[in-house]
Amino acid sequence: MAGAPKDEWQERYGSSRQRDVPFATMSGIPLEPVYGPADAEHPGVFPYTRGPYASMYRSKLWTMRMFAGFGTAEDTNERFKEIIRAGGDGLSTAFDMPTLLGLDSDDPMSLGEVGRCGVAIDSLADMRDLFSGIDLGSITTSMTINSPAAPVLAMFVAQAEETGIPRRAIGGTLQNDILKEYQAQKEFVFPPRQSMRLVRDVIAFTAAEMPRWHSVSISGYHIREAGSTAAEELAFTLANGFAYVELARQAGLDVDAFAPRLSFFFNAHIDFFEEIAKYRAARRIWARWMRDRYGARDERSMQMRFHAQTAGVSLTAQQPEVNIVRTAVEALAAVLGGTQSLHTNSMDEALALPTEKAARIALRTQQVIAHETNVAHVADPFGGSWFMEELTDEMERRAGEIFDAIDAMGGGSMLEGCIKGIEENWFQGRIADSAYELERAFNAGERVVVGANRFLEGNEEGFGDILRITQEQEERQRARLDSVRRDRDDAKVAEARDRLAFEAADPEANLMPALIDASHAYVTLGEMMSTLGGVFGRHTEVPSI
């Protein structure tokens, strides 16, 4: 018989390293790394409800990973450097709408969208500018991109290889979660099955050649922002995760060869306890399904690690300074729920992309939680609370009902269930229904939003400067793209595109090597995507309200 969870935890905790800070309250009361009876769940011990690691933040605080991107690659590179100077220790790249849809900045559909809500990346030249002067060995990078995830990863690899960093040494995260695009975020390009082939290619390629890379960041954030409930966010996200596991296993990969590099991304919304319960339930469900349904044997395949971002939809345009408070409460929930990295939104994001000052205050909010409040000393401080344990169980029960529905849609396959649910607008309809219910409660005054439907005094006061993206930046980016097209070797471009089309037509081929070669030849993102589109076709959603 295995020892009590506490014994297992103790052994793991004993072999972990600790940060050099006093683990005590402000008044000097010493604090244990975790509290609870010996036979209770413990962090770092299956099913990991209380955290993936035994020592949690005693070994390492969460990564303060700030999401940024606007204008040209040079503009965003400056903001990245400012974040690092201010003490941020991770980067996450926001791309503009044309890049998210795999269009070049000079495409007619890109008019007015270039660099507006993220950075414009057209070719290897932009990727090089984006990370110029940033040590990618010490700062990990996440790239929030999905439909063109494989081509953008290829450009990132090409850029790193140029600077002499071998593939095996490149660390970072690619969002690459296409299923939630059809369900919620809606930046899709190819039909679901063709898109899933690209996801498969990234998982297989990185598992073989990029051991430090996180191949998919399975994202509930956008599902929640689109209006789902917390239980729907939890269940849809994990169902998508199971779908990727089934996809990779169908491609012949052993579950333990890729699952340790899957990570998650959840929303940190304003309902404090429900969010913490959601994270706890997510870890427990993932661990059980990975072991029991998918046969994982490596513990790392069962240990859910996640990034969190505070809820953009909870912010108000009225009295924007109040958003600092909302973000602080949400960030605290993410930390008490055991997140591995965190982005905090800025107070002005219901109006525009954040100014440098607003983004700095958002980072400072994390630093206050990390260094002033002592909340990071004890793992899962709510563990054992009757309320929190019951709420965690209830989240798990509600998610279970949703898994049953998806599994039934797929005839015993979560992969097929997710695809069928997308094709039949099942996910989209549920999310829209939940969003409308929240809106009804807001309009009825049952759900109070300070400054929006109550406590309106002060709404008439103006707010300071917001970030303006100019048409000049769009023109600068087009000029940059013109010069790339002029200076490259057209024969190499044609050859690379021919090879890409040829390999895309072979469903067994892995497209990553062809995409990396195309990146080196300065084939643009729009060209790669239109070449693939010629083979894959395009997805259109049947509009429904």
Place this chain on the structure above:
Amino acid sequence: MPTRVLVAKVGLDGHDRGIKIVARTLRDAGMEVIYTGLFQTPDTVASAAIDEDVDVVGLSMLSGAHMTLAPLVVKALRDRGSEIPVVVGGIIPDQDADELRSAGVAAVLGPGATAHAVVSTVESVVR
């Protein structure tokens, strides 16, 4: 005759939470609502508005492209000889709202607009 509204997503922005809520809100207020779906151009929106003989066009925008695209929708309608009013809603800073109105946009609804504000704004531009 109920008011007929075309709600549209123009450009590359996939954020459709707001437009679906607005569509349902207007429908629940007794209006006939047609949703274009995502990724429309100013021309496809103007053509659909005229073909469907709507009383008002509603655009929902989050991506920051409103200053470029909303005036182009107004122009596409006027070029076709239509006077259908255009209402824009979404992440629109105050100073942009003034400029949009001078570019021919009939009304602007910012973030946090209540259902009542949405319905009364649409009613006011149709009259």
